[in-house]
Amino acid sequence: MARVAAILVSCVLLLAATxxxxxxxxxxxxxxxxAEFIVRKVVGKAIRQxxxxxxxxxxxxxxxxxxxxxxxxxxxxxxPANPRPEKLGPPNFPSLRGFEVIDVAKxxxxxxxxxxxxxxxxxxxxxxxxxFFLSDHKVxxxxxxxxxxxxxxxxxxxxxxxxxPSFNLSELVDSFRTKGxxxxxxVVLSGSHTIGRSHCSSxxxxxxxxxxxxxxxxxxxxxxxxxxxxxxxxxxxxxxDIFTPNRLDNQYYNNVLRRKVLFKSDAALLTSTxxxxxxxxNAAVRxxxxxxxxxxxxxxxxxxxxxxxxxxxxxxxRVVN
Ligand code: HEM
Ligand SMILES: *[C@@H]1O[C@H](CO)[C@@H](O)[C@H](O)[C@H]1NC(C)=O
Ligand SMILES: *[C@@H]1O[C@H](CO)[C@@H](O)[C@H](O)[C@H]1NC(C)=O
Ligand SMILES: *[C@@H]1O[C@H](CO)[C@@H](O)[C@H](O)[C@H]1NC(C)=O
Numbered sequence: 313m314a315r316v317a318a319i320l321v322s323c324v325l326l327l328a329a330t331x332x333x334x335x336x337x338x339x340x341x342x343x344x345x346x347a348e349f350i351v352r353k354v355v356g357k358a359i360r361q362x363x364x365x366x367x368x369x370x371x372x373x374x375x376x377x378x379x380x381x382x383x384x385x386x387x388x389x390x391x392p393a394n395p396r397p398e399k400l401g402p403p404n405f406p407s408l409r410g411f412e413v414i415d416v417a418k419x420x421x422x423x424x425x426x427x428x429x430x431x432x433x434x435x436x437x438x439x440x441x442x443x444f445f446l447s448d449h450k451v452x453x454x455x456x457x458x459x460x461x462x463x464x465x466x467x468x469x470x471x472x473x474x475x476x477p478s479f480n481l482s483e484l485v486d487s488f489r490t491k492g493x494x495x496x497x498x499v500v501l502s503g504s505h506t507i508g509r510s511h512c513s514s515x516x517x518x519x520x521x522x523x524x525x526x527x528x529x530x531x532x533x534x535x536x537x538x539x540x541x542x543x544x545x546x547x548x549x550x551x552x553d554i555f556t557p558n559r560l561d562n563q564y565y566n567n568v569l570r571r572k573v574l575f576k577s578d579a580a581l582l583t584s585t586x587x588x589x590x591x592x593x594n595a596a597v598r599x600x601x602x603x604x605x606x607x608x609x610x611x612x613x614x615x616x617x618x619x620x621x622x623x624x625x626x627x628x629x630r631v632v633n
Contacts, residue, residue: 334458334617334619335456335457335458335617336458337455337456339456340457344424344425344429346424347425347433347437347457348457350417350420351417351421351434351441352437352441354413354420355417355445356441358410359445359446363507364508365409365413365442366442366507367442367446367509367558368408368409368508369410369413369438369439369441369442370439370504370508370560371410372410372411372414372435372438372439373436373439373609374439375403375408375470375474376432376435376436377491377612377615377616378473379473379474380398380462380464380465380466381618382436382613382614383432383459383460383462383617383618383623384431384459385398385462385465386398386404386408386435386465387399387411387431387435387629387630388630388631388632389631391631396466396467397465397467398467398470399411401467401468401470401471401474402471403470403471403474403476404474407510413438414434414435414438414629415629417434417438418431418434418628426627427625428625430459430461430623431625431626432461432462432617432618433457433458433459436455436459437457439609440453440455440613443605443606443609446507446559446560447559447560448559450602451602451605452606453607453609453610455610456613458617459617459623460619460620461618461623461629461632462622462623463624473487473491475487475577477510477514477576477577477578478517478575478576479576479580480576480580480583481580481581481584485498491612491616493608493615495587495590496604496608497608497611497612498581498587499581499590500594500601500605500607500608501605501608502577502581503565503594503601503605504564505564505573505575505578506552506553506561506562506563506564507552507553507558507560508551508552509549509551510549510550510552510574510575511542512537512550513542513547515574516538516540516541518531518575518576519535520540525579526572526573526579527570527571530554530571530572534574537550552564552573552574554567554572561601562600562601562602564578565592566595568582568591568595569591
């Protein structure tokens with residue numbers, strides 16, 4: 313009886329230490345003890361120079377996970393054999409940023425523990441650390457490691473899996489469900505739009521006259537900052553959260569409620585009673601969104617993780633070994 317209990321207890325402990333998909337908390341404790349510290353230091357320095365890069369790193373973690381899983385496929389540069397990788401896809405080029413920070417972290421890791429730390433883990437740790445710094449340390453979570461780097465990266469999969477800002481609620485819910493995320497994850501992760509920037513082309517259809525469901529004052533401000541017809545050569549950026557543009561906080565939900573958000577996909581969160589209620593909760597209850605955000609980021613960081621059969625630890629994050 314005692315033995316059965318002991319076996320049961322060790323099973324539970326094993327399950328607790330190993331999250332799904334074979335990822336493990338403290339994965340680098342023995343393989344490369346300073347790994348997480350090195351990434352955090354590089355990210356902290358980059359954010360002190362430009363907080364916008366932190367926003368880019370959080371978005372990078374999302375865009376990596378939604379296409380081919382969290383496997384650093386978004387980092388691969390074009391080659392003659394694969395001229396159109398993910399990073400050239402419309403959701404990523406030219407807006408996605410933070411690649412150089414990943415390069416700096418990876419170079420430092422290769423000096424200390426060559427061949428040990430995957431680029432896929434660096435991307436997720438960097439997103440986590442950006443959230444830590446931009447939230448003034450309020451979003452503070454541990455993240456399991458052990459992701460492997462993929463060898464497949466295709467531009468045509470970006471538009472297929474990354475939701476565009478023109479999506480309505482049911483399209484957003486479907487897009488997240490395809491990746492194993494639920495409605496709560498959608499509402500909570502959309503809160504990332506409390507930092508960073510957007511190009512005018514991502515919302516220009518919402519600021520013309522007659523006005524859309526966007527707050528008239530915000531639309532007027534945006535009309536002054538954006539050309540009537542933005543294009544690749546003339547596409548300025550504006551901040552997403554006009555109140556606290558570099559602070560990862562729950563201000564986004566107040567902005568949604570006041571219709572002071574840029575995208576149709578942001579405004580869409582008020583179009584069902586279920587999601588509208590979640591918006592109100594995230595806006596109203598202090599500390600609640602930060603906790604939920606951490607949990608949802610851990611969940612997102614486990615999407616379709618690669619195994620030894622289809623993954624590797626790249627030496628250079630921009631090219632397969
Ligand atoms: C729900 C569906 C989503 C849509 C439709 C969407 C769409 C967009 C768009 C169009 C931009 C502006 C890009 C530009 O023009 O420069 C943007 C920026 C951003 N998104 Fe999302 N996004 C979504 C979800 C997410 C999620 C889940 C995260 C992170 C967990 C995220 C994090 C960010 C961040 C941090 C920025 C600012 C990037 C920067 O300043 O470089 N977004 N998003
Ligand atoms: C973050 O969390 C870790 C581990 O849970 C804890 O040791 C640390 O003190 C926290 N840091 C901050 C700034 O809250
Ligand atoms: C993308 O293109 C590849 C071949 O180039 C094809 O096998 C794949 O099915 C396409 N994926 C999507 C989502 O269109
Ligand atoms: C969202 O858009 C899709 C495709 O255009 C449409 O079929 C669906 O009915 C729309 N859903 C809502 C809630 O408006």
